[in-house]
Amino acid sequence: MIDTSGITMRFGTVEALTALDISVGDGVTGLVGANGAGKSTLIKILLGLLEPTSGTAHVLGHDIATESAEIRRLVGYMPEHDCLPPDVSASDFIVHMARMSGLPATAARERAADTLRHVGLDEERYRQMGGYSTGMKQRAKLAQALVHDPSLVFLDEPTNGLDPAARIDMLQLVQRIGRDFGIAVLVTSHLLGELEKVSDHVIVLDGGRLLQSSATSDFTQHTGGLLVEVLGGDAERDAFGEALARTGLTCRPRGQLVAVDPPPRDLSLHALVRDTAADLGLGLVRIQPDQAHLEDVFLTQGATHG
Amino acid sequence: MAERTGVIHDIGYRGYDGPREGTGALALTLYVTGLRHAFGLGRSGRSKVLPFLLLGLGVVPAVIVVGVVTMVRLNSLPVSYAAYLGQIQMLVTLFAAAQAPVLFSRDLRHRSIVLYLARPLPPALFALTRWASLASAILVFTLLPTLVLYGGGLLAGLDTGDETPVFLRSVALQLMLAALLAGITGLISSVALRRGFAVVASILALIVVAGVVLIVQEIAAYEGIEAVGEIAGLFSPWALHNGLAQAWEAGGRSTIVLTDAWAWTYLATALVVCAACLALLVRRFVKVGSR
Ligand SMILES: Nc1ncnc2c1ncn2[C@@H]1O[C@H](COP(=O)(O)OP(=O)(O)OP(=O)(O)O)[C@@H](O)[C@H]1O
Ligand SMILES: [Mg+2]
Numbered sequence: 001m002i003d004t005s006g007i008t009m010r011f012g013t014v015e016a017l018t019a020l021d022i023s024v025g026d027g028v029t030g031l032v033g034a035n036g037a038g039k040s041t042l043i044k045i046l047l048g049l050l051e052p053t054s055g056t057a058h059v060l061g062h063d064i065a066t067e068s069a070e071i072r073r074l075v076g077y078m079p080e081h082d083c084l085p086p087d088v089s090a091s092d093f094i095v096h097m098a099r100m101s102g103l104p105a106t107a108a109r110e111r112a113a114d115t116l117r118h119v120g121l122d123e124e125r126y127r128q129m130g131g132y133s134t135g136m137k138q139r140a141k142l143a144q145a146l147v148h149d150p151s152l153v154f155l156d157e158p159t160n161g162l163d164p165a166a167r168i169d170m171l172q173l174v175q176r177i178g179r180d181f182g183i184a185v186l187v188t189s190h191l192l193g194e195l196e197k198v199s200d201h202v203i204v205l206d207g208g209r210l211l212q213s214s215a216t217s218d219f220t221q222h223t224g225g226l227l228v229e230v231l232g233g234d235a236e237r238d239a240f241g242e243a244l245a246r247t248g249l250t251c252r253p254r255g256q257l258v259a260v261d262p263p264p265r266d267l268s269l270h271a272l273v274r275d276t277a278a279d280l281g282l283g284l285v286r287i288q289p290d291q292a293h294l295e296d297v298f299l300t301q302g303a304t305h306g
Numbered sequence: 307m308a309e310r311t312g313v314i315h316d317i318g319y320r321g322y323d324g325p326r327e328g329t330g331a332l333a334l335t336l337y338v339t340g341l342r343h344a345f346g347l348g349r350s351g352r353s354k355v356l357p358f359l360l361l362g363l364g365v366v367p368a369v370i371v372v373g374v375v376t377m378v379r380l381n382s383l384p385v386s387y388a389a390y391l392g393q394i395q396m397l398v399t400l401f402a403a404a405q406a407p408v409l410f411s412r413d414l415r416h417r418s419i420v421l422y423l424a425r426p427l428p429p430a431l432f433a434l435t436r437w438a439s440l441a442s443a444i445l446v447f448t449l450l451p452t453l454v455l456y457g458g459g460l461l462a463g464l465d466t467g468d469e470t471p472v473f474l475r476s477v478a479l480q481l482m483l484a485a486l487l488a489g490i491t492g493l494i495s496s497v498a499l500r501r502g503f504a505v506v507a508s509i510l511a512l513i514v515v516a517g518v519v520l521i522v523q524e525i526a527a528y529e530g531i532e533a534v535g536e537i538a539g540l541f542s543p544w545a546l547h548n549g550l551a552q553a554w555e556a557g558g559r560s561t562i563v564l565t566d567a568w569a570w571t572y573l574a575t576a577l578v579v580c581a582a583c584l585a586l587l588v589r590r591f592v593k594v595g596s597r
Binding site: 047049050069072073075076077079081082083084085086087088092096097099100101102103104107111114118144148149176180181182 | 319321328332336348413416418419420421422423427428
């Protein structure tokens with residue numbers, strides 16, 4: 001869907017993006033980074049609204065430098081800031097935006113009505129948007145990005161300003177767009193935790209640099225391994241680990257715990273851990289599934305980056 | 307609690323495989339929408355009041371003139387086409403000043419411009435299309451009363467051979483006037499995003515300047531220093547229109563009488579100013595996308 005190579009963007013002395021190489025595929029891709037990480041800048045470059053200082057990129061097979069009009073025909077964009085005229089109804093506005101994306105009049109009306117239903121704007125759609133709550137505005141902004149049935153949408157902080165319940169609704173909607181509507185999604189947020197739930201793939205930006213790009217499943221799936229803590233200090237921990245290793249398991253110390261890799265064959269890891277501890281006369285404090293989180297990745301790698 | 311608004315309805319998503327329009331068709335759609343919006347059509351009821359009130363005020367005197375011509379059986383119009391526009395110049399200018407922000411400020415002020423710029427229409431074409439909508443709206447505004455004069459005059463028995471060339475020359479000058487007024491008020495509205503500021507600035511730039519130019523021309527004519535009056539005329543679209551209308555017999559009246567050379571200078575000035583306004587408008591909209 002998207003491939004960039006060496007994208008650098010400088011605003012005067014500020015380097016917003018530094019030699020960025022990323023690639024985005026089908027489904028939902030989360031683009032995560034703190035404020036000022038360069039998320040919005042990257043999206044604007046991909047849309048052809050900003051010209052990168054250097055580097056090249058392709059969106060849906062089209063070069064951003066020479067074919068941005070073609071790209072803009074095929075993608076949808078939900079900006080992070082307010083962009084709705086207050087004195088028009090959502091219904092009229094979305095129809096107009098559909099037409100501005102090239103839909104003929106009848107199709108524009110039909111798709112606008114459908115899209116507004118999908119994003120969950122009902123009777124309110126006939127009211128002027130100036131009176132909308134933030135949640136309703138976000139939905140209207142999302143609707144205009146989807147109305148022309150794009151192949152790819154850029155959603156810049158769709159959960160911005162939403163209360164927790166509305167946030168969950170919006171994230172579910174984002175997930176549906178990627179999975180059920182068959183539209184590839186690039187969605188940004190500065191909250192990692194919120195994107196790991198809905199993304200198939202996560203790209204982490206830090207100060208304009210690529211920090212991490214991997215499938216969400218790589219680091220959030222339950223690995224099948226366990227984390228075990230036994231009573232006592234390092235000596236007890238090591239004794240326990242060695243005893244487990246003798247049974248053919250791979251394990252290593254992690255802090256106060258012993259991390260046990262998934263067993264190679266079908267065997268009850270829990271039972272084995274319990275029996276080994278009993279043999280050694282060690283007290284078990286806890287056994288938990290070893291499940292890495294995005295937060296961990298961000299924290300450990302972000303720290304090394306300064 | 308009532309059912310929360312915004313629950314996502316479980317209806318299947320349908321894609322769209324139908325035809326998609328090309329850039330030309332998009333520009334045409336934007337043009338037509340813009341033209342309608344300039345008259346408040348497709349907008350709230352309240353936004354129709356001012357344009358139609360001004361339009362009514364601009365047309366009613368023409369109807370009266372035609373009535374007089376019919377009843378008194380005159381053999382020419384007491385106020386011909388371009389001269390009539392000179393009389394309603396305040397209304398035309400107010401219309402341009404008040405409606406330019408509708409087309410040029412709103413998208414910038416509410417930032418909906420980014421939604422346009424993220425779509426296929428290039429920013430330069432967007433700016434030019436907006437200008438074309440406004441210029442057409444102004445042209446409709448001036449054309450309507452002159453059409454009433456022309457059509458009514460012919461019905462009242464005026465000579466077609468006499469009236470038609472004068473009328474057509476007036477229409478040509480109206481095109482120039484509309485292009486100029488749309489360029490100037492459009493540019494002002496794309497910079498002054500508050501509607502009040504834009505309207506006041508446009509009125510200053512057009513009505514006040516036109517008034518000053520007229521005074522300078524009157525004094526110059528009285529003192530017998532034509533060159534001053536001719537130069538002064540270069541600074542107001544209305545003086546350009548009125549001067550040319552007089553020189554090229556479009557049924558106009560002007561304090562100053564232009565020589566041929568000056569007439570061409572006036573036309574050239576109008577074209578240059580219009581081109582400059584368009585270039586600046588395009589630049590404004592090309593730059594705004596990168597913010
Ligand atoms: N038009 C501009 N002129 C100058 N600097 C800019 C411009 N746009 C962005 N920047 C700078 O580029 C950097 C990246 O900004 P960007 O808006 O892309 O970050 P972001 O990841 O979207 O942040 P946020 O979470 O706050 O939206 C920031 O340091 C910002 O100040
Ligand atoms: Mg941003």
